[in-house]
Amino acid sequence: MKFAVMGGTGRIGSQVVKKLKAAGHEVVPHSLSTGVDIITGQGLEEAVAGVDVVVNLTNSPTFDDASPAFFQTSMDNLLAACRKGGVGHVVILSIVGIEQVPDLDYYRAKVLQENILKTGSIPYSIVRATQFMEFMDSVLAMTTDGDTVRLPPTPIQPIAAQDVSDAVAEVAAGTPLNGILNVAGPDVFPLDELGRMTLNARPDGRTVVTDDTAGMFAAVRGDVLTPKGDARIAPTHYTDWLS
Template sequence: MKIVVIGGTGLVGSQVVNNLREHGHEAVAASPQTGVNTLTGEGLPEVLEGAQVLIDLSNSPSFAEEDVTSFFRTSTTNLLEAEAKAGVQHHVILSIVGAEGVDAGYMRAKIVQEDLVKASGAGWSIVRSTQFLEFLSSIADTATVDGVVHMAPVRFQPIASADVARFVARTAVGTPLNGTIDIAGPEVFGFDEIVRTYLASKDDPREVRTDPSATYFGAPLEDGELVPHGEALLGEVSYEQWRKAQA
């Protein structure tokens, strides 16, 4: 099966490509570096020729709401149009657990992307993931004010990117869901707790202050917004396993 992975050179995309190839599929990593530009449409007809599945793991270079919304609207529209012409049968995207509940421009942009895919009329699957363990460092940096990390005491269920890649690859080779699945890590933590533990493991001296008013990339948080509501598929990699592998 030929499967085109948009964003196939990134953190998750490169692992998806490897997983698919290990199982005998023709996985093609597509990105601006390989001559495929989803904003202009450059390279799409060529890379999609003979493909049965497209996985969209692309991301906007800017997280400003207007920029990221324009990115996902333009990119997704171009992909869906090119797929229809090429006869692609399954469109898979990676989205975010709780995107509709967090008051942030990036989350609203992901909902725009989801809605375009749902309305396309083609076979589709949406994999919604909780936050990646790999982003703990950037989360702490974004939440730092005057050397203190402010974290809200809400539930947090992060997942290793390796597990995300396995779920995405598995979904791509299956029958289109025409629906959404949630995926998450195997453990639930306090958001403040895991950031404090992670920084301590890195010998980072910053204080992590439990702050109910702390925001998440600028968005206010309520408990339950960063964990799945209802049934979810859980990854295999625990926090400790991931941390030791990183070390």
């Protein structure tokens, strides 16, 4: 099969490209660095012409109220190019539980991205993942004040980027789901506890304080970011990943 991976040089995209190539597929990664601009449309039609599957792993450069415009424009451009190029399957990566966190601009933007794909005419698959283990340092940094990190006790079920890439590559090589696959790590932690675990493993002098109002995850109510039902549970535990 022939694949085009948008955002194919990023954290997840580069691994998806590697996995699909290892499985014997013809795969081309695309990004701004390769001359493909999903917002202006530059190089987009050429990138997807004649491919079987397009995997879109591009992301908004901001997480604020500008993010919906990014996903609206990028998806409109991509789907138009895919229709013209005869693409038979479009795959995107999204987030578990996003429709239940309407107070976050970025999560609303990802819901918009999903809806544009669902209402299009091309068979599709959506892989929804929980929060990446690799993002924990950024989460800590966002609410650090001196030697104190403030985090809410939001339930989180972190997943390793490698496991996310496995799921995306598998779905992309399969029959279109015309639906959603949820993937998550094997363990659930309160976010504040996860922060303490991280700093205990890599001590840097900071201390985590529980604060229900701190950071973006304060907008999350209950356990909506943990999957329910038939989610696929990935093998990597956070404690193993830390070590």
